[in-house]
Amino acid sequence: MENWKDTDINVDSLWLIGERDKTGKHSNIYHGNFIPQIPNQLIRRYTKENDVVLDVFMGSGTTLYECEKLNRNFIGFDINKEIIDFVASQMAECNNIKFHINECDVTNKGLFDIAIKNSLQNINFDKVQFLIAHPPYLDIVKFTDLEEDLSKISDINLFLDKFMQAMENGLQYLERNKYFAVVIGDVYKKSEVIPLGFYVMYALKKKFKIKLKGIIVKNIEGNRGKLGMGSIWKYRALKSDYFLFKHEYIFVFKKEF
Numbered sequence: 734m735e736n737w738k739d740t741d742i743n744v745d746s747l748w749l750i751g752e753r754d755k756t757g758k759h760s761n762i763y764h765g766n767f768i769p770q771i772p773n774q775l776i777r778r779y780t781k782e783n784d785v786v787l788d789v790f791m792g793s794g795t796t797l798y799e800c801e802k803l804n805r806n807f808i809g810f811d812i813n814k815e816i817i818d819f820v821a822s823q824m825a826e827c828n829n830i831k832f833h834i835n836e837c838d839v840t841n842k843g844l845f846d847i848a849i850k851n852s853l854q855n856i857n858f859d860k861v862q863f864l865i866a867h868p869p870y871l872d873i874v875k876f877t878d879l880e881e882d883l884s885k886i887s888d889i890n891l892f893l894d895k896f897m898q899a900m901e902n903g904l905q906y907l908e909r910n911k912y913f914a915v916v917i918g919d920v921y922k923k924s925e926v927i928p929l930g931f932y933v934m935y936a937l938k939k940k941f942k943i944k945l946k947g948i949i950v951k952n953i954e955g956n957r958g959k960l961g962m963g964s965i966w967k968y969r970a971l972k973s974d975y976f977l978f979k980h981e982y983i984f985v986f987k988k989e990f
């Protein structure tokens with residue numbers, strides 16, 4: 734707080750980000766990854782050095798590389814073994830933080846409990862101090878062929894059941910009065926918008942004793958080329974009756990149980 738006037742921690746609910754940070758280990762090779770600026774902002778705001786960050790859908794390790802940069806310890810899971818192996822190879826040289834990553838179906842309570850106890854023991858902690866979840870957005874981007882992969886699910890109710898199970902599993906290990914964030918977007922199916930982000934936020938609010946601290950809308954201005962004014966997408970949107978998705982949500986909560 735001593736430097737509050739100079740900090741670049743963004744306290745606005747609208748994050749317009751110029752372009753993706755591609756420095757260091759961020760190679761942008763994984764379709765469906767998020768931009769490093771998201772975990773960077775959240776980790777700096779909600780954790781201290783040497784805290785443990787848990788990413789329950791870690792994908793290509795974006796959060797882990799930010800933890801390495803910011804001296805935070807890390808536990809991460811994903812169902813995709815190939816990507817876990819890739820991240821492990823990227824981290825072969827790391828010696829400033831403790832981290833443990835593992836292949837795990839985070840919707841399965843039995844498997845999750847075994848995996849996280851093992852990880853916590855490995856890095857010598859009892860609990861985590863921040864949790865981040867960036868799940869698939871229904872079946873919009875397919876990640877693996879595994880039955881338990883959330884990106885196989887097209888039914889919203891089934892998706893919500895499984896996602897909430899994953900969050901219950903993870904939240905058990907988050908210290909009380911600490912924060913967690915869910916990064917998610919909406920989807921368009923059968924000619925209408927499914928507000929997946931709002932469903933997820935509401936389901937979380939209903940199920941857990943938590944406080945909603947922020948609904949951040951994030952847009953990467955650098956996406957203009959793909960979805961911008963001159964593209965075929967503009968033509969398609971105008972020809973039909975829909976809008977082009979550009980933004981995603983970051984829901985920030987405080988755990989009070």
Ligand SMILES: C[S@@+](CC[C@H](N)C(=O)[O-])C[C@H]1O[C@@H](n2cnc3c(N)ncnc32)[C@H](O)[C@@H]1O
Nearest residue numbers: 766767790792793795811812838839876882883
């Ligand atoms: C949107 S991506 C996360 C990307 C990550 N934030 C990054 O920057 O690379 C969602 C991830 O969830 C994983 N996933 C899907 N179902 C899962 C499950 N049941 N258990 C664990 N991971 C799962 C996918 O393999 C995918 O890597």
